[in-house]
Amino acid sequence: MMNDSGYTLIYEPNAASRTSINEFKTLLEKGKDEVKVDTMKKILITILNGDAMPELLMHIIRFVMPSKNKELKKLLYHYWEVCPKLDEKGKMRHEMILVCNAIQRDLQHPNEYIRGNTLRYLTKLKEAELLETLVPNVRQCLEHRHAYVRKNAVFALWSIYKVSDHLCPDADELIYRFLYDENDSVCKRNAFVCLGDLNRNAALQYIQDNISVIETLDPLLQLAFIEFIKKDSLNNSNLKQQYTQLITEILESSSNVVMYEAANALTVLTLNPSSILLAANKFVELATKESDNNVKIITLDRINELNKEHPGVLQDLSLEILRVLSSQDLDVRKKALDVTLQFISSRNVEDVVKLLKKELQATSSSNDDKNAEYRQLLINAIHQLAVKFVEVAANVIDLLLDSIADLNSTAAYEVITFVKEVVEKYPELRDAILRRLISVIPNIRSGKVFRGALWVIGEYALDEPLIQDAWKHIRASIGEVPIVTSELRAKEPSRETEEGSNGEEHKKKGPVVLPDGTYATETALTTEIVNGGDSDSKPPIRKQLLAGDFYLGAVLSSTLVKLTLRLQELKTQERILNALKAEALLIMVSIVRLGESTLATKKIDEDSADRIISYIKILNDEEDASSITSSFLDDTKDAFREQIHKAQLKKTEAEAKDLVSNAEQVDDSIVFRQLDKDGKAGAKEIDDIASASGSNIKKENLSSKLNKILQLTGFSDPIYAEAFVKVHQYDVVLDVLLVNQTTSTLRNLSVEFATLGDLKVVDKPTTANIGPHGFYKVQTTIKVTSADTGVIFGNIVYDGQHSDDSTIVILNDVHVDIMDYIKPATCSESQFRKMWNEFEWENKITIKSPIDSLNNYLRELMNGTNMKCLTPGAVIGEECQFLSANLYSRSTFGEDALANLCIEKQNDGPIIGHVRIRSKGQGLALSLGDRVASISKKGKNTALVRV
Incomplete structure (x- = not known):
C-alpha cells in the first residue's frame, strides 16, 4: 500500500535492464494471460520502487480488466491500490470512472469470493470520490447469504467511514443492528471490533446485553471483548472495577486462548491480591492441561513475572505448579522447579519436599539419560530447600543418602556436595548426618563420591565414638591388608585347582545327581555368575583401588591422618592411638605397594604417591605436631567455610540486584521519552515504543565504525570497493561502496558473494550502471548459523565494449570475527x-x-x-x-x-x-x-x- 505515511520496497533483480513503457504496452496488448501475469508483476515492482508509469493505466483498463483469469484479477486489485489516481493538477483522472464501474460490477458478482476480495480491496482505497458511488453496493453486501462477503463488508463499511464519515453517517447504527441479526462468529467479531472504534457506548451496550451469557459466547467474540476492555480501561479508569468483574467471568471460558488473554488482562486491570491469585491459578491450569510444551513454558514464565511484581501473593501455588512435573519434557520440568523454588516458605516447604521425594523415588528405578538428568534436577532443588530451611534438612539428607546406591555417579556426587554444605551450615545436625553418612559407605559405588564422603568424615567427625565408628566402616570398605599379599593369597587356591583339574575334573564330568535322585540343571549363565562373583564381593574402596583410582587412595590417606590427629587432640588412650596409627600406616604403605604392583589396572601416579608418602612421614613426625595439626584440622575447614560464605554472598547480591531491578523507588522521576532530548535520564521509560524504535541503543562511536571498514579491491583497479561490516545477532550485513575510477560507464555491474563455513548469502545485490567516476552503494545480508569462523569472498563483474565481453575484478576475503x-x-x-x-x-x-x-x-x-x-x-x-x-x-x-x-x-x-x-x-x-x-x-x- 502506498500513501503519505508509508511505503514498500520490492526486490528488483536487475536495475540496469528495466523494461520500457512501450515494451509493457506491447506485452499487455498481444500477450496471453500467462504473459500478462508476468508483465503485471514487473509493473507492480517498478511502481512500488518509485516509477508511477501513469501512461499504462488505459492499457491495463483495456487489456487486463476484461480478463476472467483469477490470478490476473488479484494482481489487478494490487495495481488499483498503487496506481496514480490523480493527475498533475491533483484532480481525479477520468479513467478512474471505468475502474469504478468495474469495481461496482465485482461487488455485484455472483461469485462470493470475488465479492469478498473486492470488499477487502475497498479497505485500502482512500479516495472519497471513488468510494461515494460504491457505498450502496457495500451496504447490500451486509445482507449477502455468504459469511465471507458479510465479514469483509463490515470492515469495508468501517474503512469508508474512516475515510469520510459523510459517505456513510449511520455506519455505527448499521453495524449495531447487523451485530444483533448476525449468527456467524467471525462476522460478529468483526462487527464488534468496528463498533468498538466507531461508537464506544454502543459497544458497551452490546457487552451489557450479553453479560448473562458471556461465558458461553464464541471465543472469537470473547477475545474481542477482552481487547476492547483493555483499551477502554486506559481512558476510563473509573470503570476498572466493573471491567475486572467482567474479565473474571470470562476467565471461566472453556477456550484456553481466551483464558490466557483474560488472565493477562486481569493482571493489567487490578492489583488486588485475590485477582492476581485467580489469574495465576488459571496460568497454572493452562500449564498442566495444555499439551504444547511451549505454552507450558510461557505460562510458567508469566507466573514467575507475577511473583516478581507481587511478592508473597502466590506462595500457595507451589504444589499446584509442581503438577507440571508430570510432563515428559525436561525443559518444562526444569522451568516448573525453578519457578516453584521462588515461592517456598516455611509454611509449605515440608509439603513440597515430600512431593519432590516421591518424584525422586519414582525415577530411581530407571537409568536412562533423561531420567538421570531429571534426578539431578530434583536433587538440586531439594539441596536448595534443605540449605534454606533447616527444619527439612535432616529428613532430606536421610532420603538422599539412603538412595545414593541407586543414583549415577554425577547425581550421587551432587548429594555429597549438598551434605558438605548442610554439615557446615547447621552444626546441630552434624552428628546425625555423619552417622547416616558413615552407615552408607558400603553402598557407595563411585570413587568421586567416596572422596567427598571421606573428606566430610575427616573434617567433621569431632568426638571419639564417631571417629571410631567411621574408622570401623572405612576399614571394612578396604578389606584385608596388606592388599597385595591378600590378593595374591586369594589367587593361590584357584591356581591349585587349575593344576589339579587335569586329573580330577575330567573324572567328575557328567550330570550332577541331587539327593532326591533327580538331575541338576546347569547353564553357562549360572557358571559365569559363580566364577565372576569374586570381583563383586570385594569391599568397595578396595575395588576402586584395584581399578587404578589412586587419587581416592590419597584422599583416604589424608582422612586417616586427620582422624588420627583428632584422636590425638582428644587425648585418646595411648594404646588405642598407637594401634590406629599403625593400622593407618599399614593401609597407606599397602596402597603405595599396590600401585607399584601388577595387580592394579594402572600404575599409581606420581602426585598420589608423593602425597601418600608425605602422609606416612607426617604420622611418624613428632616434632612439628602443632603446625601439622592446625594445617590438617583447621585450615582446610576454614577454606571451605570461606568458599560457602562467598557463594552465599554472591547469591544474596544477585537476589538484591534482582529485587532492585523490579522495584521502583517512591522518589524516582518519571521519564517521558518524547521530552528526553539527550536520552540521559536514568529512570525507566513508561512505554515500550522506545525499545522498539531503538532510542535506547547506544550511539556507535565513529572511530569504531571506521575500524570495521575493509578494503576489497586495490586503488589501481578500474573499480575501487570497500565494505563496512556490521554484525547483528544472527546475520552479517555488508555495506559495499563502489567507485568507478575510469572515464567510461560501467554497464550491468554486479557484485557476487560466496561463503565458506556456516554462512549463507541471503540476497544478491542488484545490477546497476555506474557513470564515469561515479559512486554506487550495494548491501548484502549473510546469515550466520554457528560461531565458527567464516570467510566471505567474491568478485565484481561488468560488461565490456562488446556484449559478449565482460571484466571480472576479484575481491579480498572478508573474515567474520566470531x-x-x-x-x-x-x-x-x-x-x-x-x-x-x-x-x-x-x-x-x-x-x-x-x-x-x-x-x-x-x-x-x-x-x-x-x-x-x-x-x-x-x-x-x-x-x-x-x-x-x-x-x-x-x-x-x-x-x-x-x-x-x-x-x-x-x-x-x-x-x-x-x-x-x-x-x-x-x-x-x-x-x-x-x-x-x-x-x-x-x-x-x-x-x-x-x-
Whole structure:
C-alpha cells in the first residue's frame, strides 16, 4: 500500500535492464494471460520502487480488466491500490470512472469470493470520490447469504467511514443492528471490533446485553471483548472495577486462548491480591492441561513475572505448579522447579519436599539419560530447600543418602556436595548426618563420591565414638591388608585347582545327581555368575583401588591422618592411638605397594604417591605436631567455610540486584521519552515504543565504525570497493561502496558473494550502471548459523565494449570475527565437568608470553576470548608462580565453549603453560584457539635501541 505515511520496497533483480513503457504496452496488448501475469508483476515492482508509469493505466483498463483469469484479477486489485489516481493538477483522472464501474460490477458478482476480495480491496482505497458511488453496493453486501462477503463488508463499511464519515453517517447504527441479526462468529467479531472504534457506548451496550451469557459466547467474540476492555480501561479508569468483574467471568471460558488473554488482562486491570491469585491459578491450569510444551513454558514464565511484581501473593501455588512435573519434557520440568523454588516458605516447604521425594523415588528405578538428568534436577532443588530451611534438612539428607546406591555417579556426587554444605551450615545436625553418612559407605559405588564422603568424615567427625565408628566402616570398605599379599593369597587356591583339574575334573564330568535322585540343571549363565562373583564381593574402596583410582587412595590417606590427629587432640588412650596409627600406616604403605604392583589396572601416579608418602612421614613426625595439626584440622575447614560464605554472598547480591531491578523507588522521576532530548535520564521509560524504535541503543562511536571498514579491491583497479561490516545477532550485513575510477560507464555491474563455513548469502545485490567516476552503494545480508569462523569472498563483474565481453575484478576475503557471537556465561562445577567429559573436540595451545604477571595474562585472555572465569577468586587472588583456572562462554547459537588454563611464571622469564579448549564442534575450538594464540603474542614488540 502506498500513501503519505508509508511505503514498500520490492526486490528488483536487475536495475540496469528495466523494461520500457512501450515494451509493457506491447506485452499487455498481444500477450496471453500467462504473459500478462508476468508483465503485471514487473509493473507492480517498478511502481512500488518509485516509477508511477501513469501512461499504462488505459492499457491495463483495456487489456487486463476484461480478463476472467483469477490470478490476473488479484494482481489487478494490487495495481488499483498503487496506481496514480490523480493527475498533475491533483484532480481525479477520468479513467478512474471505468475502474469504478468495474469495481461496482465485482461487488455485484455472483461469485462470493470475488465479492469478498473486492470488499477487502475497498479497505485500502482512500479516495472519497471513488468510494461515494460504491457505498450502496457495500451496504447490500451486509445482507449477502455468504459469511465471507458479510465479514469483509463490515470492515469495508468501517474503512469508508474512516475515510469520510459523510459517505456513510449511520455506519455505527448499521453495524449495531447487523451485530444483533448476525449468527456467524467471525462476522460478529468483526462487527464488534468496528463498533468498538466507531461508537464506544454502543459497544458497551452490546457487552451489557450479553453479560448473562458471556461465558458461553464464541471465543472469537470473547477475545474481542477482552481487547476492547483493555483499551477502554486506559481512558476510563473509573470503570476498572466493573471491567475486572467482567474479565473474571470470562476467565471461566472453556477456550484456553481466551483464558490466557483474560488472565493477562486481569493482571493489567487490578492489583488486588485475590485477582492476581485467580489469574495465576488459571496460568497454572493452562500449564498442566495444555499439551504444547511451549505454552507450558510461557505460562510458567508469566507466573514467575507475577511473583516478581507481587511478592508473597502466590506462595500457595507451589504444589499446584509442581503438577507440571508430570510432563515428559525436561525443559518444562526444569522451568516448573525453578519457578516453584521462588515461592517456598516455611509454611509449605515440608509439603513440597515430600512431593519432590516421591518424584525422586519414582525415577530411581530407571537409568536412562533423561531420567538421570531429571534426578539431578530434583536433587538440586531439594539441596536448595534443605540449605534454606533447616527444619527439612535432616529428613532430606536421610532420603538422599539412603538412595545414593541407586543414583549415577554425577547425581550421587551432587548429594555429597549438598551434605558438605548442610554439615557446615547447621552444626546441630552434624552428628546425625555423619552417622547416616558413615552407615552408607558400603553402598557407595563411585570413587568421586567416596572422596567427598571421606573428606566430610575427616573434617567433621569431632568426638571419639564417631571417629571410631567411621574408622570401623572405612576399614571394612578396604578389606584385608596388606592388599597385595591378600590378593595374591586369594589367587593361590584357584591356581591349585587349575593344576589339579587335569586329573580330577575330567573324572567328575557328567550330570550332577541331587539327593532326591533327580538331575541338576546347569547353564553357562549360572557358571559365569559363580566364577565372576569374586570381583563383586570385594569391599568397595578396595575395588576402586584395584581399578587404578589412586587419587581416592590419597584422599583416604589424608582422612586417616586427620582422624588420627583428632584422636590425638582428644587425648585418646595411648594404646588405642598407637594401634590406629599403625593400622593407618599399614593401609597407606599397602596402597603405595599396590600401585607399584601388577595387580592394579594402572600404575599409581606420581602426585598420589608423593602425597601418600608425605602422609606416612607426617604420622611418624613428632616434632612439628602443632603446625601439622592446625594445617590438617583447621585450615582446610576454614577454606571451605570461606568458599560457602562467598557463594552465599554472591547469591544474596544477585537476589538484591534482582529485587532492585523490579522495584521502583517512591522518589524516582518519571521519564517521558518524547521530552528526553539527550536520552540521559536514568529512570525507566513508561512505554515500550522506545525499545522498539531503538532510542535506547547506544550511539556507535565513529572511530569504531571506521575500524570495521575493509578494503576489497586495490586503488589501481578500474573499480575501487570497500565494505563496512556490521554484525547483528544472527546475520552479517555488508555495506559495499563502489567507485568507478575510469572515464567510461560501467554497464550491468554486479557484485557476487560466496561463503565458506556456516554462512549463507541471503540476497544478491542488484545490477546497476555506474557513470564515469561515479559512486554506487550495494548491501548484502549473510546469515550466520554457528560461531565458527567464516570467510566471505567474491568478485565484481561488468560488461565490456562488446556484449559478449565482460571484466571480472576479484575481491579480498572478508573474515567474520566470531567474538561478536560469543558471550561470557556461567555454569556450575558439575555442569562444567560433565560438558568437559562429553565434548569431543579439544584444541591445546602452548603458551609462551612476555606479559608481566599471571593475573594480567588471565585478564587479557578473558577480554580477548569473551570467556568468564569460573575459578573462585581465592585461587587467583594473589600473585604467585602458578595459576590454574577454568573458563566458560556461550555463543548466541547456544554452543558451549570450555577452557582450562594452566600457566606458570618463570623467574625473569616468560609465562609458559598451555590452554585446552573444548567444544562440541570443531570450528569453535579452532577459532578460540587462534584467538588465544594471538593473545600470547601480545607484548612481543622489538625494543627500539637506536634511532
